[in-house]
Amino acid sequence: MKEVTTKLLVIGGGPGGYVAAIRAGQLGVPTMLVEGASLGGTCLNIGCIPSKALIHAAEAFERARHQAAGSPLGIRVADPQIDIAQTVRWKDGIVTRLTGGVGALLRKAGVQVVKGWAQVEDGKTVTVKPHEGEPLRIRCEHLLLATGSTPVELPSMPFGGAIWSSTDALSPDLLPKRLVVVGAGYIGLELGIAYRKLGVEVTVVEAAQRVLPSYDEELTQPVLEALRKSGIVLHLGCSVQGWDAEHGVHVRNDARAEDFALPAERVLVAVGRRPHTAGFGLESLQLDMAGRHVAIDMHCRTSMRNVWAIGDVTGEPMLAHRAMAQGECVAEQIAGRNRRFEPMAIPAVCFTDPEVVVVGKTPGEARAAGIDCIDAAFPFAANGRAMTLEATGGFVRVVARKDNHLILGWQAVGQGVAELAAAFGQSMEMGARLEDVGHTIHAHPTLGEAVQEAALKALGQALHI
Amino acid sequence: MKEVTTKLLVIGGGPGGYVAAIRAGQLGVPTMLVEGASLGGTCLNIGCIPSKALIHAAEAFERARHQAAGSPLGIRVADPQIDIAQTVRWKDGIVTRLTGGVGALLRKAGVQVVKGWAQVEDGKTVTVKPHEGEPLRIRCEHLLLATGSTPVELPSMPFGGAIWSSTDALSPDLLPKRLVVVGAGYIGLELGIAYRKLGVEVTVVEAAQRVLPSYDEELTQPVLEALRKSGIVLHLGCSVQGWDAEHGVHVRNDARAEDFALPAERVLVAVGRRPHTAGFGLESLQLDMAGRHVAIDMHCRTSMRNVWAIGDVTGEPMLAHRAMAQGECVAEQIAGRNRRFEPMAIPAVCFTDPEVVVVGKTPGEARAAGIDCIDAAFPFAANGRAMTLEATGGFVRVVARKDNHLILGWQAVGQGVAELAAAFGQSMEMGARLEDVGHTIHAHPTLGEAVQEAALKALGQALHI
């Protein structure tokens, strides 16, 4: 077997792995990266990017359908149609451009990419059977695990055929008449809403009593209302038992001990993601685990010296920008710098309709942490820009310490609030107080004015409410 | 004549005046506000809000027209139509809601509103002939001038009939086949682009050699390209001489000394706005002026004791959010607080397509001020979110001091960049350095990632380019 040596070996070319490799390369660290599937990982190929592309197309189609029914703006169209195969081709074009771009960035940074599945031998040795060429043994000084996560399967409904994972839902073979979505977390809802907008009858089954159960209720209320208005049928407090082609999904209402069936041509199972830790020899390292994921410290170090781990394989929050930031952090440490992964806040965005953004602590979390805090919400119904965008649902909420007004968290729900995450994150990292945001001039007319007004409202000085 | 006395009298119910009055009322200052036209001023009635509503409708119609021609997303519609009278009604509905809201906010703050035109007698006395009821003499301790601005008229083409001011263009009697826009500042371009999207043949005549001449060329380049692509015809370096119904607008190419005519059913004259200082007795106060506008100091004080001025009547930048911030500043001072109007930055947004945002200094301005600075731009072509939104034109640019990396300015051009202004403004006010923004985790996938990448690029650490 051919042997090579490198300083840093990265397993996994998702946002965690590729960013770590690029940054290490920039800093002159000899770096190799092994990727078995496609550069860009879940995020670029079957996650963040293709889902947002599909959502964008679905929104455009929904607008067209609304206009066909006559719009308050005075616009009218006839006969809206969507060729979903073309939509998928468009989406694939974006994925190809982005994954090609990642390859070019890695090359530019001097990273050697090996295409194939890595098998861990020990903390300094990995073997790969590349898709092309002879098997390779790579010896490294530092090993970085960035193997990501995979969708959780239900034993009663394994993926395949009519049972879709999120990956299948992003490259549909057809638009089903009826889709059942199992799981009302962000992935299930993002895709469920998109399919509804594409004209599909969508039913969501969720075991918890609420949608987006990891978010607080006030925040998810506008999403719930929008779901109902869109005609999505919800079965909360229900679990799925199985599926057959004739009757569809077998569902049990847990509280009422009632069983019923939901007919559907396709079922999207979106009940979570599991860190990818098995099947490639990782067990042999006997790393400390934290539940299902690899345990890491604030330096992204595992329990074995010079073995690092980042991204989804290290558990929640499983988000691309966390993986990237961890990747940068590890690369700089391997280049000899003193770094820690200790952000003040990691924003989380649901690209539902309305969108949801959470940065830092919610009022409930702050109180649970024993902090004396104030919070205030400013509704988009009182924001001029929102009116001109036909987007008056939702609000911006701020949470701050009562004593010194230090901002502890931001939450927002509404159309287009994802782009407010930049201001939220920056204000948290800068240690801003309510006065800082409240007395910053925000451009008129923008949704961002609601950010300023929320801060002013918490100070008892709101102007527009 | 009936006489009343108040502590603060505000003339003008635009964003400057109404915010000053609300804040003063909140702080317990006895306050009266006189408005001759409609609460909300230019901004809510015939400016920011109605223009953004029209732009939103025009964009929706353009998308429909594109879909009729077949879209890369696979969406197709037939026979897109717009009923512009309905669009105007929808826009008017928003205006009514907002101006009604301002009235309610003023009442809630305990402000007494007088509807009528104010006539200044002296620095402490104003008379009003209200639209309803008997004439009134108001004596005040503090007089606040917030009389705004009015569109500049061309002597050769006075407003009326086929010659539109921006106000007329926001409530069109019809969609002309051909529209000539005189002036390629932000108001002319915002409206010109909207009309083009509504299907009108639009020609823009501008005396300068560039569109948006007050912005730097790199920033306006993507706008220029988009104008050309949209089929808008530009005549730069040209001045208008007059209009007649038969030939249209008479234009002179100044450099070539060539004359030609541009046939058009309507002509929008958008050559600037003039502070509203005449016709209501202001001259009698003999206030110091700075050119055409009332001169003020950093406290928004005029040259006469206890006479204050804010907003467009005090000159550039003529922006609603500046007027509001000045209004707050004056109200707090009259309530006895120590305040100055000295923001680090006042954002300016052009809602063209693509949008343009400028906050703080451009590279050129920083260099002209003798500052040793670095700047870097990150293109949306390398941003995943932009790809999924079909919005890859434009970039985010940052300017920072070379020595300590203090951020001096942000500029952005692209679809949807208006909402980045919140992050830009906050980072400037907080005194952020490139490292602060570059090492803040920005949510993926958002346009906001381009903000982080621009900061990283200025540091030589960009990851995605």
Next chain:
Amino acid sequence: LRKEGERPLASPSVRRRALDLGLDLRLVHGSGPAGRIAHHDLDAFAAGGGQAQAAGG
């Protein structure tokens, strides 16, 4: 301290507190990055009776 005529670097909340306390930020030493004046710098200055610290202090 900072160069003659250079504007003190401080966030809106610090600027406003200085105005409320009647303190001149131009005299306050900024301990933060790029000479940014933090709330604790203002507190220290106010505790010192609002006197300018010695140059370089």
